Amino acid sequence: MSELEQQILNRRRKRDALAEAGVPVYPNRFLYDLEASDIHARWGTASADDLAAEDVTLRVPGRITAIRNQGKVVFADLHDGRTKVQLFVRKNDLAEDVWALVSDLDLGDIVGTAGTLMRTRMGELSLKVTDVTLLTKALRPMPEKWSGLKDVETRYRQRYVDLLANPDVRRVFEVRARVMRGIRRFLDDRGFLEVETPMMQSLAGGAVARPFKTHHNALDIDLYLRIAPELYLKRLLVGGMPRVYEINRNFRNEGISTRHNPEFTMLEFYWAYADHDALIELTEELIVGLAEDVAKAGDTTQAEEVDKAEADEADDQDRQADPLVIPYGDHRIDLNRPWRRLTVKEAVLTLGGVEEAALADEASLRAALAVRHAEAPPGAGYGKLLMALFEETVEDQLIQPTFITEFPTEVSPLAKQKPDDPDFTERFELYLGGMEVANAFSELNDPDTQADRFRQQLAARDAGDDEAHRFDHDYVRALEFGMPPAGGEGIGIDRLVMLLADQPSIRDVILFPLLRPEATGEDNGAT
């Protein structure tokens, strides 16, 4: 029998012995007053005398994360997932069977306690326990208390263990929730209506990417998981909803990397009568507001948590100095407005170190790519070549917030052309931390031009670009009813959270990132 199996067996025996003695080992409920976080929020600064005077008796549930057994006194940490409160258990204070239960507790057990708040001689806020009931027995051992769980594969596969062992992981997902709330509040306050459009589409449009394919049996039709909600949201503009947004999952059947997960969360919003410049303003305002929100929340979390006092001090100082200068890996990103704006061509010339002559025509672009050992995409015209050069020379340098504007029409089949230069569109992308975070443009609303663009995409597909956009006849029909001039934007939420929570991989901001399934063999210790 392996070590793990032995430990599981021991825990099962303890549980089964209790059950045989008539103790319900998975009781249905425990009426409680407060959890550890609430207790710290309310009495975190109360003195021993205050507590004695107030005589606070409480019922508190939680998970046992540490046990310090002193013989006839036991100290234990009772954790609520965010923070702990210490249990101070004396044999004299308990009924005999309760003391027996306490003596048999294992790390990870979930219990309900009752007692009085006090401070120990060392000053720790503690619950002087008068009763303990087992709420759930943990059958598997917890990871090591000091080093936590480091193995990345286990952290992603068994996120529940990661969350139990590594308290910082919890904070990342609290930031994520805060970002989601902040976005909804921001857009709701400005009169945007949150809507939901199909995730299963018979034609995967609105972006350029390979889709996942599935099949509906009753209708006997193939369907695709959406790669973007764009074309449906714009149909709502036609339908007279002037400001709409959707925040939900997109699915792209592409490679996986530190910035790509096959399913990812995207905010898209459409704003009738707004132009490109209004979108830039709104984007700055939104993201700055979210960053301020996250910084503020970080401060209060740290004030609450005694344990966190020694958290990264350099970090704290930055935030105090300027909450809009945020750490990201080795970088500091300055979110103070206004953010830099460069056209694609300007960026290639100034940041990419490309000679102006290289932008002259397709041949010179191809030459510039060849010099850099970069491939030209199949069937590429001037626009695609320019973007290939941009990605090769500029993209990963865009650490500080930068709006890249004036994208080629060739790579922007749904965007409106610039009035003075039809080869380029009123489109921008926002880069932060070297990542593309947002993509926005003035929406093409001329149905005939849109039909032409779709035809050009079909031609590109024939020329070897198997990700070119499909022709969506119903969308053109919708445009024929008249779509108001509008600005639209998509923001990648996962990447934004990476930045605001200072996480290096998209897997660190997605609770259950996609991994290859585990080998079919049984996990050790399963019975």
Place this chain on the structure above:
RNA sequence: GGGCCGCUAGCUCAAUUGGCAGAGCAACAGACUCUUAAUCUGUGGGUUGUAGGUUCGAUUCCUACGCGGCUCACCA
């Protein structure tokens, strides 16, 4: 898909030139009525990711495979 790296006890990590696979925590038995990485005494725990190969002998060298990480490619 390519390149590089990793996989050793439940967890975190060692193991010299190819020579008996170890430690801390956790577990188990015991001591201890203010500890907080509690302390002290003792004990058990391994198909070294899988399958082959080389060798008297493989955690170590070789091959294939699996899973993961980074990276390149891919990907607005």
